[in-house]
Amino acid sequence: MRDDGTLDDQYGPGGTTGRSDVTPSPERPASTTASAPPRRPWSSLAGLSRTRFGSLRNLLLPGRPGSGPAWARVALATGVVCCLGLAAFAQARGEAVQPTTRAGSTADAAERAGGDAASRSLPRTPVATPSATPSATPSADPDTTRTPAPRRSPARPADPAPVAGLTRVQMINAKTIVTTGRKMGVPRRGLVIAVATAMQESNLYNYASGVLPESQNYPHQAIGWDHDSVGLFQQRPSSGWGEVGQLMNPAFATRQFLTALREIPGWEDMALTDAAQAVQVSAYPWAYAQHEWRATEVVDAFLGR
Structure with missing residues (x-):
C-alpha cells in the first residue's frame, strides 16, 4: 500500500517488485521498471x-x-x-x-470393445470355402475324461477248409447239417449219420427235380430225375416229408431227417447204414456205410475232435 x-x-x-507490506518505499528500483514479471497461467x-x-x-x-x-x-x-x-x-x-x-x-471405446465381445459370443456361420472346416467342440481334458474303448464283438471263427475231398459248396451244406443238428441237441453220432446219408443221397448238393419244375424255382445246385425227390436228402413231397419249397431249404430238410432218426428206438447203438436205412428206406441200404469215415472227418472239422 x-x-x-x-x-x-x-x-x-x-x-510489486522491491516493495514490502511493512516498510514503504518511495522510489522504485530502475531495474524493476524495465519489464513486467511473467504472468502465471490461471x-x-x-x-x-x-x-x-x-x-x-x-x-x-x-x-x-x-x-x-x-x-x-x-x-x-x-x-x-x-x-x-x-x-x-x-x-x-x-x-x-x-x-x-x-x-x-x-x-465409447468400452462400448466398442463390448460390442466386439458381444459379437464374438454370437454363433457364427462358417463361410462355405473349400478350406473351411466346421467349428470343433471344446476338446475334453484327456486327464479327466476317458473315452470308453469300443467294444469288440467276438471274432467269428473262420469256416474250416474243405476236408475229405469236398468242395467249398459241399462244405457249406455240411455246415448247415451240423449247425441245425446242434441247435436241436442231437449228439455227434446223429450228425455223422446225417452227413453220411446226404453224401449218399445227393453228394452234399441241394438238388431240384426235373419231374417237379416247381422245385427249380428255388435255389438249387443240381437237378435230378429220381421221381419227385428233392433237396439234400432226396425227400419226396408225395411221401409226406413236406412241401416242395420247404424241402428245398437245407435246414428244413435236415430237421425232417433228424426228427425221424430220433424216433427210431435204439438208433444210437445201431450201425450207421442200418440207422440211415431205417429213415430213408432206400433200395441200396448198404451204400451208406461207405461214407462213414468221411462224414466223421467233416463233423470233426466243425466241432473239433
Whole structure:
C-alpha cells in the first residue's frame, strides 16, 4: 500500500517488485521498471477470482490516475465483473468438459470393445470355402475324461477248409447239417449219420427235380430225375416229408431227417447204414456205410475232435 492510502497495482509498471507490506518505499528500483514479471497461467477458478476482484478494488478506490467520476467507475466495474464472470464460467466449463470428453471417449471405446465381445459370443456361420472346416467342440481334458474303448464283438471263427475231398459248396451244406443238428441237441453220432446219408443221397448238393419244375424255382445246385425227390436228402413231397419249397431249404430238410432218426428206438447203438436205412428206406441200404469215415472227418472239422 502506498503512503497516500492507495493499493499498488500489481499489474502496473514495476508491479510489486522491491516493495514490502511493512516498510514503504518511495522510489522504485530502475531495474524493476524495465519489464513486467511473467504472468502465471490461471490454474483454478479461486485464484482467478482473487486476482480479478483485487484489480476491481483498485479501480474503485479514489485518487488513482484515470479513475474518473463515480458513475464511470461503477460502469467500468460492472463491465469488468461481467467479463470476469464470463471468463470464469468459460474456464470452469472447459475444465469440466475435458474429463467428460475423456470419459466419453473411454466409454465409447468400452462400448466398442463390448460390442466386439458381444459379437464374438454370437454363433457364427462358417463361410462355405473349400478350406473351411466346421467349428470343433471344446476338446475334453484327456486327464479327466476317458473315452470308453469300443467294444469288440467276438471274432467269428473262420469256416474250416474243405476236408475229405469236398468242395467249398459241399462244405457249406455240411455246415448247415451240423449247425441245425446242434441247435436241436442231437449228439455227434446223429450228425455223422446225417452227413453220411446226404453224401449218399445227393453228394452234399441241394438238388431240384426235373419231374417237379416247381422245385427249380428255388435255389438249387443240381437237378435230378429220381421221381419227385428233392433237396439234400432226396425227400419226396408225395411221401409226406413236406412241401416242395420247404424241402428245398437245407435246414428244413435236415430237421425232417433228424426228427425221424430220433424216433427210431435204439438208433444210437445201431450201425450207421442200418440207422440211415431205417429213415430213408432206400433200395441200396448198404451204400451208406461207405461214407462213414468221411462224414466223421467233416463233423470233426466243425466241432473239433
